[in-house]
Amino acid sequence: MLVKRRALINLHTQLENIPKEWLNVIEPRVFRGAFLPHWLWSGAYCKGHPVFYVDRKQKRVVRFVAKIFYEFPDDWHTSISCRHPGCINPNHIRIRKFHSNHYSD
Numbered sequence: 001m002l003v004k005r006r007a008l009i010n011l012h013t014q015l016e017n018i019p020k021e022w023l024n025v026i027e028p029r030v031f032r033g034a035f036l037p038h039w040l041w042s043g044a045y046c047k048g049h050p051v052f053y054v055d056r057k058q059k060r061v062v063r064f065v066a067k068i069f070y071e072f073p074d075d076w077h078t079s080i081s082c083r084h085p086g087c088i089n090p091n092h093i094r095i096r097k098f099h100s101n102h103y104s105d
Contacts, residue, residue, distance in 0.1 A: 026064070040087060041087075043061070049061075066095055080094070
């Protein structure tokens with residue numbers, strides 16, 4: 001069962017309520033414009049997917065963001081509904097039980 005764990009971060013959120021993973025890994029590498037619906041990843045990419053590295057292990061950003069904001073089983077798949085491969089906006093993340101071939105982790 002998919003359960004939303006946290007509300008999206010906004011300007012009025014207290015700093016201590018923001019997950020440390022978001023501040024350390026994601027926030028420094030995200031470009032957001034004032035009126036852009038997409039949050040664009042400016043870090044590394046591998047095979048068209050946004051990635052980052054922890055202890056020399058590659059992690060996909062979309063799945064990492066989904067795990068921060070949602071609670072779901074590890075065998076479920078993540079994808080981006082807007083079809084923009086660089087977007088990591090939590091509102092655009094789809095979590096599915098079955099694998100989708102387009103822009104999925």
